[in-house]
Amino acid sequence: MGRCCRFCQRQFEPSRFHPEQIACSDQPCQRQRRSQNRKRKLALDAEYRQVCRDSARKWRANHPCYWKQYRAAQPDAVARNRTQQRQRDLRRRLAHLANNNSALDLKSSAAGVWWLGPHGADLANNNLAATQVVILQGSLRRPPLHQPSCKQHPSGLPAAPA
Ligand SMILES: [Zn+2]
Numbered sequence: 001m002g003r004c005c006r007f008c009q010r011q012f013e014p015s016r017f018h019p020e021q022i023a024c025s026d027q028p029c030q031r032q033r034r035s036q037n038r039k040r041k042l043a044l045d046a047e048y049r050q051v052c053r054d055s056a057r058k059w060r061a062n063h064p065c066y067w068k069q070y071r072a073a074q075p076d077a078v079a080r081n082r083t084q085q086r087q088r089d090l091r092r093r094l095a096h097l098a099n100n101n102s103a104l105d106l107k108s109s110a111a112g113v114w115w116l117g118p119h120g121a122d123l124a125n126n127n128l129a130a131t132q133v134v135i136l137q138g139s140l141r142r143p144p145l146h147q148p149s150c151k152q153h154p155s156g157l158p159a160a161p162a
Contacts, residue, residue, distance in 0.1 A: 007032045 002011035005024035012024035023033040041048050060066070071078050 005029055 003014055003021070004010070005012050005026075006022045007029040008024060008026060010024060012021075014021040023029040042052065
């Protein structure tokens with residue numbers, strides 16, 4: 001009796017020793033499973049997060065030339081990373097706006113940025129998620145109130161453009 005792999009959707013036989021197995025033994029599926037586990041652990045376990053941060057810091061201190069060489073050798077990857085980081089920031093900003101119930105303000109704004117696709121589902125808590133289309137003013141201003149007291153405000157955001 002087989003089971004469907006969560007990642008490639010093909011059937012596989014779970015190992016006798018791991019009856020809970022959710023992924024087949026193919027390399028890409030195992031890689032995805034490990035990466036997913038790691039992300040989950042990072043999200044849930046503050047101590048693990050700290051350990052990872054410390055070891056990354058140590059590694060960077062011991063390899064000061066790495067990023068310089070990487071950037072020189074991989075300009076495309078650097079640009080891609082930058083774009084992805086911007087998208088992550090935007091998503092966090094949008095989640096923040098959604099949590100503050102600024103949906104009406106968003107909808108009536110002039111179009112600057114469009115946010116399309118399945119990530120709309122991350123913006124739970126209100127009807128933004130249903131439309132999966134968000135229109136923002138170009139400046140991406142934060143809502144004026146709520147800032148100091150908002151518990152859900154993620155730390156580490158870059159300062160909003162003035
Ligand atoms: Zn698979």
